[in-house]
Amino acid sequence: xxxxxxxxxxxxxxxxxxxxxxxxxxxxxxxxxxxxxxxxxxxxxxxxxxxxxxxxxxxxxxxxxxxxxxxxxxxxxxxxxxxxxxxxxxxxxxxxxxxxxxxxxxxxxxxxxxxxxxxxxxxxxxxxxxxxxxxxxxxxxxxxxxxxxxxxxxxxxxxxxxxxxxxxxxxxxxxxx
Numbered sequence: 768x769x770x771x772x773x774x775x776x777x778x779x780x781x782x783x784x785x786x787x788x789x790x791x792x793x794x795x796x797x798x799x800x801x802x803x804x805x806x807x808x809x810x811x812x813x814x815x816x817x818x819x820x821x822x823x824x825x826x827x828x829x830x831x832x833x834x835x836x837x838x839x840x841x842x843x844x845x846x847x848x849x850x851x852x853x854x855x856x857x858x859x860x861x862x863x864x865x866x867x868x869x870x871x872x873x874x875x876x877x878x879x880x881x882x883x884x885x886x887x888x889x890x891x892x893x894x895x896x897x898x899x900x901x902x903x904x905x906x907x908x909x910x911x912x913x914x915x916x917x918x919x920x921x922x923x924x925x926x927x928x929x930x931x932x933x934x935x936x937x938x939x940x941x942x943x944x
Contacts, residue, residue: 768830773880778834785834789827795820818853825849829873833882840874840883847873851905860901867893868909868944875912879923885916897942910938 768788775781791806796819800806809823829846832839847869855865867890878885894913898906914934915923924931938944 768827769880772830772833775834781834782831785827785831789824792820792824792827795823813857816857818856822849822853833877833880838877838882843873843877844870847871847876854905855902858901858905860899863899863902864896865898865902865906865909868898868906871916871944872908872912875915876908878921879915885920894944898938900942903939903942906942906944907935907938910934910944913944 768785771781771784771788775784791801791803792809795806795810795814800810809820813823814820826846826849829843829849832842848866849869850873851865851869855861855863871893875885877883911931911934914931918924
């Protein structure tokens, strides 16, 4: 879905393409996947692990918002929450209280992609809370998002810098953002 939004020059066509993906993902719950490699992979890897096509399709709402003249931050934030819940299930870990982390990641991800200016800050209480060890591969995304907020981007730091690597290590050891 990110590829659809990124490659769309006309929002109406992008919305149609996203709707196709949403409907195709929803159909995975009742029918075999069409001959599309990503749908086949989702059906083979995610459905057996308890992730429904409907849950995957729900991510579309947040991406579709980015095609609008004024994107709805709440829809984008819900995408982050849903994504983190799906990832927790895949890791067979308790999602715990990761909604704020999902929202943080989704908002900064959209800003890094250029859909809006980064505005906001991480919640100090949320940042101080240690994440469950089993979820740290996922919450590492929120740790990097918190780093971007702390640095006040844009311009954003490149993906593979020593500082970002240290952020990931710190998060892995402590669970904090």
